[in-house]
Amino acid sequence: xxxxxQTPRHLVMGMTNKKSxxxxxxxxxxxxxxxxxxxxxxxxxxxxxxFKEQTENNSVPSRFSPECPNSSHLFLHLHTLQPEDSxxxxxxxxxPGTGTSPLHFGNGTRLxxx
Amino acid sequence: xxxVKQNSPSLSVQEGRISILNCDYTNSMFDYFLWYxxxxxxxxxxxxxxxxxKDKNEDGRFTVFLNKSAKHLSLHIxxxxxxxxxxxxxxxxxxxxxxxxxxxxxxxxxxxx
Numbered sequence: 001x002x003x004x005x006q007t008p009r010h011l012v013m014g015m016t017n018k019k020s021x022x023x024x025x026x027x028x029x030x031x032x033x034x035x036x037x038x039x040x041x042x043x044x045x046x047x048x049x050x051f052k053e054q055t056e057n058n059s060v061p062s063r064f065s066p067e068c069p070n071s072s073h074l075f076l077h078l079h080t081l082q083p084e085d086s087x088x089x090x091x092x093x094x095x096p097g098t099g100t101s102p103l104h105f106g107n108g109t110r111l112x113x114x
Numbered sequence: 115x116x117x118v119k120q121n122s123p124s125l126s127v128q129e130g131r132i133s134i135l136n137c138d139y140t141n142s143m144f145d146y147f148l149w150y151x152x153x154x155x156x157x158x159x160x161x162x163x164x165x166x167x168k169d170k171n172e173d174g175r176f177t178v179f180l181n182k183s184a185k186h187l188s189l190h191i192x193x194x195x196x197x198x199x200x201x202x203x204x205x206x207x208x209x210x211x212x213x214x215x216x217x218x219x220x221x222x223x224x225x226x227x
Contacts (some may be wrong), residue, residue, distance in 0.1 A: 043158075043203065043217040044117065056214070060167070090157050100146045100165070100207065105157030105213065 003027045006091050006106035014114055015081060023074040023091030023110045031096040032074040034066060037088040049074065050096045081113045117141055118206050129227050132189050133191040137204030137218050138184065144206040145182060145201035152201045194225045
């Protein structure tokens with residue numbers, strides 16, 4: 001149990017589908033993140049939320065839509081994705097206000113867009 | 115342009131020997147450095163970190179070295195164990211700057227029995 005739980009673990013969707021990824025953390029953290037890991041590439045930061053407020057959108061296409069209803073939950077809503085969006089999507093949480101607080105990652109959702 | 119580079123995509127080491135993983139960065143303003151370890155089908159887990167005011171930090175079998183003049187970071191694991199086989203990511207952070215954690219592309223370490 002990592003303290004950060006992501007569902008589903010695997011997702012296959014067509015380009016016209018709408019789906020959502022869910023992340024929940026039980027660590028009392030107030031900062032939550034979405035990262036994308038593509039094959040042979042560094043982890044790419046997508047979105048950051050601090051105390052439920054989005055503080056970072058790293059030039060992510062609008063077909064990815066994050067939602068943070070409270071400090072424990074984070075969603076990533078997906079619609080009209082492209083095959084190149086297939087990747088491992090990782091959620092993470094940390095204490096806010098300092099990047100020196102290590103990130104705690106979930107186990108990720110492996111997304112395949114067909 | 116990639117700010118953090120791990121030039122070795124893979125490394126194979128004999129059990130019991132030393133594993134040395136390397137990381138280079140381009141921005142001298144980075145002032146906090148971390149290593150994460152990732153097993154297949156799991157998220158990365160934090161391993162060890164170092165701030166720019168130090169040149170060495172040790173935690174058990176793991177030691178991180180920082181050479182600021184060379185903008186180079188390394189992780190030493192000694193002695194290496196089969197359970198250390200994983201992908202290792204270095205990450206850097208600028209406390210006064212963009213406030214983003216920037217990751218390298220990872221090095222896959224395999225420890226051979």
